[in-house]
Amino acid sequence: MDERDGGLDRRQTLKCMLWAGTGVVWTVAGGVPSSRLIGAANAAEGSFSFVQISDSHIGFEKPANPDARATLSAAVDRVLAMPDKPAFIIHTGDISHTAKPGEFDDALQLIGRAKLDVHYAPGEHDILDPKTRDAYLERFGKGATGGGWYAFDQGGVHFVSLNNVVHLKKNGLGSLGPEQLEWLEDDLKGKSDSTPIVIFSHIPLWMIAPEWGWGTEDSAQALGYLSRFGSVTVLNGHIHQLMQKVEGNVTFHTARSTAFPQPAPGTAPAPGPKLVPAGELRKWLGVREVVYSPSPATLAVTDSDLS
Numbered sequence: 001m002d003e004r005d006g007g008l009d010r011r012q013t014l015k016c017m018l019w020a021g022t023g024v025v026w027t028v029a030g031g032v033p034s035s036r037l038i039g040a041a042n043a044a045e046g047s048f049s050f051v052q053i054s055d056s057h058i059g060f061e062k063p064a065n066p067d068a069r070a071t072l073s074a075a076v077d078r079v080l081a082m083p084d085k086p087a088f089i090i091h092t093g094d095i096s097h098t099a100k101p102g103e104f105d106d107a108l109q110l111i112g113r114a115k116l117d118v119h120y121a122p123g124e125h126d127i128l129d130p131k132t133r134d135a136y137l138e139r140f141g142k143g144a145t146g147g148g149w150y151a152f153d154q155g156g157v158h159f160v161s162l163n164n165v166v167h168l169k170k171n172g173l174g175s176l177g178p179e180q181l182e183w184l185e186d187d188l189k190g191k192s193d194s195t196p197i198v199i200f201s202h203i204p205l206w207m208i209a210p211e212w213g214w215g216t217e218d219s220a221q222a223l224g225y226l227s228r229f230g231s232v233t234v235l236n237g238h239i240h241q242l243m244q245k246v247e248g249n250v251t252f253h254t255a256r257s258t259a260f261p262q263p264a265p266g267t268a269p270a271p272g273p274k275l276v277p278a279g280e281l282r283k284w285l286g287v288r289e290v291v292y293s294p295s296p297a298t299l300a301v302t303d304s305d306l307s
Helices: 068-080 101-112 130-140 178-189 219-225 281-285
Strands: 024-029 032-036 048-053 088-091 117-120 150-154 157-161 197-200 232-236 244-247 250-254 287-294 297-304
Touching (some): 068 101, 101 130, 117 157, 178 219
Parallel strands (some): 048 088, 157 197, 197 232
Antiparallel strands (some): 024 032, 287 297
16 A cells, blocks of 8 residues: 555545455445455445456366366355445456357356346457457447447446457567557546546556566556546456555556466566465465555555465
8 A cells, every 4th residue: 555644545545455255345435446355344325336356267177276167156156145235346357268158158157146237358368369359249348349448437436448458569468559548538538537437457557577468568658548537446357466556646456366376476487377285275365354444544454365
């Protein structure tokens, strides 16, 4: 968290961050997104919540997780167990592992058990070529334009789903491209500076590890369009681990996978599925709860595993 003058700027900073098993629950109150443990106390009156899941990799059956369907199902079980029903789910990509129609359909069936609207952003495992792009958009691209980007509004918050996985650059860096950037600029023109913005995409919009492709080459232009807004939250998947960065008015959050962990940058020769000791997968998925108290401004952090 970015601490300033002994407290937190509510317009510039997400108030808390946690990982609840395989899903993050986001709450928006007064235009400020925050997060809480699945199954924790209900959101405050006048707010709403949504769930973020990511990197389900349906079809992955290697030793790092022999049954990715089961762990996605466990994530949905947690959503169903929530005492306060969320408004919708966001999935930040890599729904499938090899973009096969059967993988897409299995994911739809599993996620559909939550009986919630779901908003998707594609991962590089979901769109491999024009044929798989069409298959993805047919199932997950409701309301999308161009190459699969779109926006919607909920409770005074403007949400934007971006596609940065089609025209990958050196080392697999993400790319938005001129057409999508032009669309984003136009989409934001009619929004007041006080409108809270939530951007979600698969690959991070900040350079975490460019040598591993963990970043988006032309993200600076997109972030420039967002500079006038007081509250901007950027959510992504791809790296299968929790990281956070605050830069001016923008707070970036990555999410863990529902399928398998990946190594931290610099701890392995390359990214990829990380094999953990037998029986410890849920420990690596873990639980993080960070509670923010506004008066006085405090942060209380608790980490525990799922074993």
